[in-house]
Amino acid sequence: MIEQLLDDHHLNQEKITDLLSSLAVKGVDYADLYFQHSVAESWFLEEGIVKSGTYHISHGVGARAVKGEQTGFAYSDDLNAKAINQAVDFAKGISKHKTPQKIQTFHSVPPVAKYSGLSPLGSLTSEEKVDLLKLIDSIARKEPKVKQVSASLSGAYTEVLIVSTDGVYQKDYRPMVRVSVSVIVEHDGRIESASSGGGGRYDYRYFIDHNLAEIYTHEAIRQALVALKAKGTPAGNMPVILGPGWPGVLLHEAIGHGLEGDFNRKGTSVFTGKIGEQVASEKCTIVDNGTLANRRGSLTIDDEGTPTQNTTLIENGILKGYLFDKLNAGLMGEKSTGNARRESYAHIPMPRMTNTYMLNGKDSLEAMIASVDDGLYAVNFDGGQVDITSGKFVFSANEAYLIKNGKITTPVKGATLIGSGDEVLKKISMVANDLKLDSGVGVCGKDGQSVPVGVGQPSLKIDQLTVGGTEVDA
Incomplete structure (x- = not known):
């Protein structure tokens, strides 16, 4: 056409x-x-x-x-x-x-x-x-x-x-x-x-x-x-286990945006200037991969004509790089990673994620659950908010369960997860080998532009996270 x-x-x-x-x-x-x-x-x-x-x-x-x-x-x-x-x-x-x-x-x-x-x-x-x-x-x-x-x-x-x-x-x-x-x-x-x-x-x-x-x-x-x-969610600081797949939206929002080149060039990301530093648990390896066949977030070429690639952002907890378009890459002495994206011809391209996910670990979900005496197992999320500069986030879980004495028990509603992306990364103590990508529903907004994206992760355990909720049934 x-x-x-x-x-x-x-x-x-x-x-x-x-x-x-x-x-x-x-x-x-x-x-x-x-x-x-x-x-x-x-x-x-x-x-x-x-x-x-x-x-x-x-x-x-x-x-x-x-x-x-x-x-x-x-x-x-x-x-x-x-x-x-x-x-x-x-x-x-x-x-x-x-x-x-x-x-x-x-x-x-x-x-x-x-x-x-x-x-x-x-x-x-x-x-x-x-x-x-x-x-x-x-x-x-x-x-x-x-x-x-x-x-x-x-x-x-x-x-x-x-x-x-x-x-x-x-x-x-x-x-x-x-x-x-x-x-x-x-x-x-x-x-x-x-x-x-x-x-x-x-x-x-x-x-x-x-x-x-x-x-x-x-x-x-x-x-x-x-x-x-579902019953009301108890509030407090507790271990939280995130399920595989769509819960990776928390990584996308609370961590992925902070690794986009424009925020780091301007010095407004919590990850600015930390290349080569330990920013996460050694259990964590996170990539942005625009080359996955038929995925919602994939592209053959980005919106500047650069072939997409599989970019390692964090490897064994060490920050390896950022996501770049040509403009920000040039100003920072780097090369484009194939992450220039725009909503349409009527919008300016900027560095954006494609399919962002954490790689498999060696633990099991069963072992994670068994390791928790009193905590939360969050399976699905509605959405949330994040401040790129501070890394602080608030996410709402629309499907979650209490963990008691190493077993999944009561479903709860109204659970919100509150924390800071860079701090949460360091509190991940277990990562399972059950990596799952989302079903293909992700839409990412930035500066008034929306583009399709993919997210994913294996099940993972965060040793301590603030959970907001209510004990009263809604």
Whole structure:
């Protein structure tokens, strides 16, 4: 589609080269153009009826010029020559010069694709998409306590062309699908809700071939039924065991953001200047890996055209590096790690995570549980907040259990985990060998931009953490 779109506007490689050269005037250190064409759809079911469906097409180009720490940026959702030239003229305004510079010869070496380059939108017919949502509804309603069901199916296909003054001329074709399930249950006047879902960079048929509609629906019901039995959470300092998979969102928020290059260049991260230092328990090795096949957070190339990679952030407790885009890497004397990401052509790229997770340890979950006399086992999280500068965080667990005398006992609700990312890392005393990645639901927000991400971890034990809660049933 993007090839046809560029052809329709007479934007061949020669014309694009001229535009880039015009953007890269004297005084500009680096410049790029980011062309994008996206198609997205969504279907929503409630009360057994598909109540809404949307279909959206968007395209445009972002023009960026970088001079030291300064960035000139403009975008256009119109690809005619006049509109693009206006965006280019605005972006290059950070330089007082008007003379174009010679740009490097383009080199287009296709990296190894991390996903299919085909659009997922036509992988099921409209009738099959509706049937998938109705299947979720029918499965959920077999549970007598389920009173309401909602489900959604969404897909997108994005094509990009990235050209830059350091010789990049790369295209990428990015599929994305997701299914979500929410249920409300009631028993003896008590009402609870829960949700589940997943997705990735594949097509809709993956959900059918792997029975994921049934799996996600049963998981949402399971969580809701557990919530019906949950008691109030006791507050205090106690050992906390985090389950595998989605609880890795705590690592993402409380630690991962602090390892992004822009925060460290500006000196606003708790991890600034600590490369080579012990910042975590020797049990901890954490990576950011954008190369995992078909994962929600994966990319073949980042949004500056750099191939993604598997970056070790912390190894056996030692801080090894940060996540970089080209701008922050250049200013810090480093190389890009392939972590430049942007929400769309209308946004500036910045260093962001892809799939961030802790590697396996050698302990077992059973041994962790047995080692705790009085503590908390947190399995799922709603979300939380973190202060990048201090590393302090607050996270809400939507599924957790008390541990008494080395055994998992009562489910509890209203548990909040309170601490500091750098301090928590040092209190991890056990890491299991049950690494699990999330099901593909992560969305990360930063400076007003949202991008898809992945998280994960094995089960792990934090020796002491502040737990906020209430002893009174909600």
